[in-house]
Amino acid sequence: MGSTSGHSSSENAGSNSAGVGRRDLIKRSAALGLIAVPTMGFLSACATGGGGGNENKETKAPGKTSAKNPLGVEKGAPLEAFIFKGGLGDQYAKDAEADYGKTYGVTVKHTGTQQVGPKLTPRFAGGNPPDVIDNSGADHLDMNKLSTQGQLQDLNALLEAASIDDASKKVKDTIHPSTIEKGKHGDVFDVLYYAFTIYGTWYSQKLLDDKGWEYPKTLDDMVKLCGEIKKEGIAPWTYAGKYPYYVHFNLFAQIAKIGGMDGWIAIDNLEPNAWTSNDAVKQVVEHYEELAAKKYFLQGSQGLTHIQSQTAWNKGKAVFIPNGSWVENESAPTTPKDFGMAVGALFDGGSGDKMPHGTLRGEPSEPYIVASKGKNPEGGMELLRIMLSKKHAQNFATKVKSLTCVVGATDGMTLSPGLASASKVFKEAGENLISLQLQEWYPALTDEKIGGLTSQLLTGDLKAADWIKKTQAYCDAVAKDDSVKKFKRTA
Template sequence: MGSTSAHTNEGLGRRDLVKRSAALGLVTVPAMGFLSACATGGGGGDDKKSAAPTGEVTEKNPLGVKEGAALEAFIFKGGLGDQYAKDAEADYKATYKADVKHTGTQEIGPKLTPRFAGGTPPDVIDNSGANHLDMNRLSSQGQLQDLAALLDAASLDDPAKKIRDVIHPSTLEKGKHGDTFDVLYYAFTIYGTWYSQKLLDDKGWAYPKSFDEMLKLCAEIKKDGIAPWTYPGKYPYYVHFNLFAQIAKIGGMPAWIEIDNLEPNAWTKSDAVRQVVEFYEELAAKKYFLEGSQGLTHIQSQTAWTKNRAAFIPNGSWLENEAAPTTPKDFGMAVGALFDGSGDKMPNGSLRGEPSEPYIVAAKGKNPRGGMELLRIMLSKKHAQNFATKVKSLTCVMDATTGMSLSPGLASASEKFKAAGNNLITIQLQEWYPALTDDKIGGLTGQLLTGDLKAADWIKKTQAEADKVAKDSAVTKFKRTA
């Protein structure tokens, strides 16, 4: 789902956060430490405390936005660009006869950390990219607006339906800190193994359903002079988009939730973990990865793939937009569901699909009601379809693209999403503990994929890293039950 610009493609949301562990060290640790000293406590968005402007609550203005109240928006301008947000802002401006200040940037954290600390944050923020703000910390400090009022507001398309009724249920789950819903993940990303339908058709190959079928096909692909797989070795956590979901598919969501919750031995006791990690170990041992993949960025690996130097790549559905500059017109971009292993708890066709692209409203902004209203506008079918058209991405608005003519990759993602039904996998570990998944485990995965680390050692060391985080009192912990 990614790129409206060819050179600054950071992709979508947190999964593309290039070197984000380093970014977290720069932004969230010292900056949020400073925030801790300056931020007042208190819950999200008490209008009496913030003296935010309030208008009359009407059927057309359920959030009570004050006419003429200016709005400030900070939008991450990476793989998705920011035109889709400007389009929604134009509707806000026309409806409320108000000025809208828009900033498109890839430096969300560096630019906004001092503003949060000083009590002057913008109203609405697309908190994405490598240099993002630490939402866990901001939420615990009462800096994020409780968005319950937005969820209970009427949809622009059907006043009889509330916003909570028109967005995907997983959006409601993912956006919570404790019992408070204070993050709206606007996009909906489909993760999987991506391939060229044209390449497979031309060669007479079929997308494999199981690990065994994939390994057999890899041998055939390699004989044909093409590398079966590539990946961005500089950011090996991209492989986790598939690897983690594959564990959940085989072992079942309850077993994965133990991993999300940092339970003791959650990695080492799981046969699903063993099956999946041994599959990647075998890919490496049989040299089924494009030579030099370990040195590639996300853009370089995608370019190698669109040039048919490799048949498969693990990624999310921002890929189509991000790789657009190098993708041949007849490429037939498509995504495949997760593979079957042995004794799987979830059926073939199971898919990792989950909300992405986090939007927050500052509780201490000048116009939090206006910030929520902008999100309500974005959650209309008009703007969900505009988003799909402009950036080839699904949003969290259910059925918004029905009847639309979709690009190949988005059509494939949408088709797989519908086919999966309730067999959808959501992963919180990368969201809650990115320093663990992207830096620590990512480093181990990098070694696994070059053949420098055995599967058994990857599992032991990953468990040890998870245990360190579990025991670290400085890391805020989160729990999920479903």
């Protein structure tokens, strides 16, 4: 997802009193408590974080600043970058590093890897971390722990620095506001989510056009269309059954769309009866129960990885797949040239929906951090400032077919089909964007516990009522578990 393979997993209109972290696929634990260990295997680009304190936060005083060097970067000082190399690759980062090198007279030491946590845990413990890190993938570092330990650089200086494209604008004025909310631990902004992921129901526009089908507007319309699709000998849906939390990208957001953000925030906050008392939960989970009962999922989907399900979808074995906007780049090797990859917004549940038609789940993703105890934190922030220029935001869009947090960076560009579609629904949604935290804050809960229930739901082995009852029980257990750090969201 934004990252798992480079997706960007991951993406935030909400604020959070405890600080917000990011993404979706992972179980935290392991060596020194810094690594988030994968529970279900590798996903390309998702990442997570969370809230926490900032005790013992250490920052270094900048060197001499100037209009062109607002962060006081020392020329000739070495800089080391550690970049997650998944579905997004790492060439976009190398391109930014090259520009950094030209300006500051150094060759950036670059490492591209899918094992950020295992490789960097001992370095953080030893006091010699790299300067800037793309902390994504299943084996990412636990940013809650790092922030609490004072290992993350306060990035406020970056936000207040002049943007590269327009010295009259600060960096903070060029990026999506949710990027700042998402990147805070407490009151400190210490994570830059560089990408912006659009989640939704993905499909082939060519296939719909060829068959005379229209993307459904409502849940009922979807069920009707699935019936027509099945008659044509095609499976309506497939999904990454090995990682059923992919289905949550849509299922959770659909609940928030119909029931409203207040109801979802109660779920994020692990409030009693948050699932069982929310009518939208019942409506949405029963919708999935119906899809399963009518056998609208590709046979065998429960055993597929994210790559295998995307390949089946690309080959026309299924019409729809729940995913994030990293899917275009990740599935490119098997996508037909005329596929017409597209993404649709969330479905309407009925006239009582709390959020309007066109509402979309879109969130910042791909977390970049700067090590406060690295040798060159100013240089790390400067590399991020370069990446936040229009030039490099556009380079990212071109190379990996994904949006960045830089507002309007792709305006006027010729975009790939999937990215063009994601950009279109993003603009149409306006402020009706949904950002969720449960999967970010409590990945073991959502990805293992609830994910296991979802797997049973989609194979028809669990009824909706039991899914809801057991999900509430799992959440209640976490709420009562003092060993699990809790977070609270207010909006």
